[in-house]
Amino acid sequence: MSTLGDGRIDIDRGTVLRGGLLALAGAIALAVVAPIAWLVVRAFDMGIESALALLSSPSTVQITVNSALLVTAVTAGSVLLGVPLAVLTARTDLPFRRFWTVVLALPLVVPSYIGAFAFVSAFGPRGTLADLLAPLGVESIPTIYGLQGTVLVLTLFVYPYVFLTTRAALLSFDASQIEAARTLNHSYLGAFRRVVLPQIAPGIAAGALLVGLYTLSDFGTPSIMHYDVFTRMIFVEYNAFGRGRAALLSVLLLGLTVAILGIESRLSADDGNAYAGGRRGYTISLGAWKWPALAFCTLVVALCLVVPLGVLAMWLFRGGPGYSAGGFAFEWSYGLNSVVVAALAALVATVAALPVGYLSARTDGPLTDLFDRMTYLGYAAPGVVVGFALVYFGVRYLPGLYQTLPLLIFGYVVRFIPQAVGTTQSSVLQVDRSLLEAARTLGHSPLASFRRVTLPLIAPGVVAGAALVFLTTMKELPATLLLHPSGFKTLVTYIWQVQDAGYYGAAAVPALVLVAVSGLSMLVILTQEGDDVR
């Protein structure tokens, strides 16, 4: 591929670089997985007999089935919502696209347990809706509890994963191919299916994976919606001092994660020819479809933002004194603390994700695939499990770091690095290799061509990944509770505290601050997307 003279040296340098990169990625993957190893150790503590009894008990089976159902339904729902919305905001002449992009991504910043509370409050038995309908003679409304409610709430608050990753893929996608397909007399829909879909599939898959894993690890929503899943059982065991049992169940949950990762890698295996070089904008004219499209966006936003914000506002303004904060006074420093740790977590996770994501996109090797998949394990373990694993590690092996910010941030990285790895990987996949080859032919070193060609092209995806880590860190609760330095309060620890004490009204302000700060970070993403959004 290179000129004869210095080609040899070049290859050597490339090999060395690749070897170093591989070692680096391996080290990062190992560091992320290390705390999870604690689970296996703990699980072995409890003895084979009781372990087998637990694993084969009817409730374990039931809960496994429930979890699988929930993950499947929420993932499907998120794709059905996220992909059309991404296409609408990225590639059509939908009015106020910038506005819609921001507000459609925002549900991600509403902690799903607050969303669930809001939905129960609004649509539950004797909720606001039932009260409104009662005078009209409506005796009862369909129950929101159970599988359907859990799916509804989770889908509404996690579909933005698919929305964002699909958008990133759409924006770095070479639009000239649509024109080519169109000139070949394909309809828009046909062109989408034949040309666009295969290329944005890795993006959709990355988002769907995040949705699936989030669903698997979420505790609050299923619990509030009265639906029994794995995490609930693990959480109950932990709170009931059944540490060994909880660890074993967590290992089982990780087994489910591995299964999901397997399915996902099979689905996205065919990404060899997915690349894009140009960043030419391409806009589909909606015509009369503009109105249904607007109605669709409005409906989603009404459910995802207006309902929870409305309930928060109700809590805030409801006259009853019980909705005031009692002994808790909100301090703005909690918001600052949240922003600082979330920004640090985003930075560390993004930097650590680069080698892993880059390698897995550029190299077809069992080792790079393994490293990539390894980083996903922490994401599926419930926060409380990762938190306890790190408490255990911290006090035993790193007493100097225990209850300090570095360990807290490491905890966030363990939990959320896949979000950065996924977006980095799907962005790298879309970089046209011939551009890199051109750079190399022009005498740039691999590192320089990465910096000058690849990095600018993947920047939107990388920043989107960083923003995702930032957002999820902002609202992460259980690991924060376990690992924060004593006396260090964040928005969510404050929200948890006042909610737990029953002062719902006091949760309103920090929750609204959370949404506002995260809304600003969405604007950062948009700025990164540059002139693709007009």
Add this chain to the structure above:
Amino acid sequence: MTRRAGDDPTANGSDDHGDSGLGRRRFLRTSAVVAGGALVAGCSSGDSGANASGANGSNASSNASSGANGTVSNTSGNASANGSVGIKSFRGSGPLVESRPPLKGPRIDDLPDLSGTLSVYLGGGEGGLYTQFLDLLQKMYPKFDVKLRTASSSQLANTLITEVESGSPKADVFWAVDLGALGVVANNDATVKLPKKVVKPVPKSFHPNNKWVGVAGRARSVPYNTNELSANQIPNKVQKFTDTKQLQGSMGWAPTYGAFQSFITAMRLLRGKEQTKQWLKGMQGQNVSEYPDEFLVSNAVADGELAAGFANHYYSLRVRAARPNAPIELAFTKGDAGALINAAGVEVIKGTKRRQLAMDFIKHLLTAEAQEFFATRTFAYPMIPGVPPVGGLPTIDELNPPELDLAKLSNLEPTLKLMRETGVL
């Protein structure tokens, strides 16, 4: 708000014990108003640190309260002049509180000053009010600093055990709203014994082995919706709940909640495994609904979503504080697990380098002032005999709590096994 409550003729707490049903109802109504007043007042003062005295400040006796405020901030806590005034900064506001009898018990004035940094792990739902109490102490003692860590009781207990096992404890004191969590930590050999002198003011049943001591009691209760049920439809024995027709399909519980698990543990200790299992199955047969915590159970009762539920007594008062007209009242069973009195308590963590400060701190929690705080602000049962419960709250003998060694409540594992076997968990 407070003003209006003051005009309420039922506010005279002295005769509230006469008829217990009426007393309770009146108690609920008035104390809800009191809670409302305290909360509004606390809120209107704006500054978190000043909340406690701020609550007084909005009361009729604004002179006294500003005096209290001044005393608190101007002395370092041992001025003999603040005797009765000092109580006021710890007391909630409202008519019931104004008619509080003189209190007996150890006074903060008689204790050594607190000085230094104390690391406290605070577990459980009343974090807000306990935090307020700690703020107050830190105002009294400028050299005293509390490093606070809050989470659920069981989570902190797990953390503490891991820390002590690894030889690097971070906490000096564990203050939890559940005796079970305190017991688990103590049974894992992670605490030091409390000297007799420290626990002396508290009845023996709330410090059975001196590994921990109760600081504020909470009673199991049956909140019910007054539109759906009347008091005499609530069985007075917890066993009868499984075959009471009008409760079919309309009860709620929170089996994952620590207080509920302590309740089932008490049932197991009192009546044995088999009967407890039958009861759990019976309740499932009644189609009982599950909630994540007992505040939500109480809220669902107030909403009419449930006719009745199982919950600690103060949650209903909180609901009433939020919604004074909510149709919710409390019933209590007699002499069984349904009438269990659990407690918030404290223990000192093994390996602490501040043992003396920790002990002095616990002495402060058992003073008349602190107990008055817990009684009038959290509606808890005081743990020292010299401080009565607020208003018409039925006394412990009216409640007929079961004869039970509370230390045994920490033995959760067999309870959880039962709950798992029956599919409740």
